[in-house]
Amino acid sequence: MEDANGKPIFKGENIAVSLTDITQSSNDSKIPLAFKDPQIKASNIKIGVNEFYEIHSREVKASKKSLKLLAFRLKPIQNPRNYNSKNIFDFAAGEFTADDFNISQDSLIVSKVYFSEPDLKVTSTGKQTVEKIKTQRRSK
Structure with a gap:
C-alpha cells in the first residue's frame, strides 16, 4: 500500500486485514490512514511512519x-x-504489546503499552537548540 506520492505506507507478507470506517488524509502532518476495529495479521511488515522513520516487525x-x-x-x-x-531515535524490542489502540488521522492512541527486551539507541545530530528569550515583567 502506498500514499498518493508513491511512498510505502504498509508492506508485508501473508497479510490479512479487515478494517472499517477507513479515511485517508492528504495532509503530510497527519497519519495517512485512519480506521476503526482493525483485524490484522501479517509477517515481515514495514510501516512508513513519516519521511524520517519506519516501523519494522517480524x-x-x-x-x-x-x-x-x-x-x-x-x-x-x-x-x-x-x-x-x-537527536535521532532507533528503538527495538522483542515484543511490543498495547491495549485500547485506536488510529485516527491526528494520533495513534494506546494504553497499557509493554515492551520486552527494549533497546534504545540515541544519535545526536549535532544541531543546537534555540534558547527562548526571557521576558521581564514590568511592575507598576
Missing part, C-alpha cells in the same frame, strides 16, 4: 483494540543531517 497481530508486534523496531531512515531535531 509479525503483527491486531484485534479488538489489542496490538502485538514481534521483533519490533522504530528505525530512522535518513541521514542524520536531514533530521530537524537534536
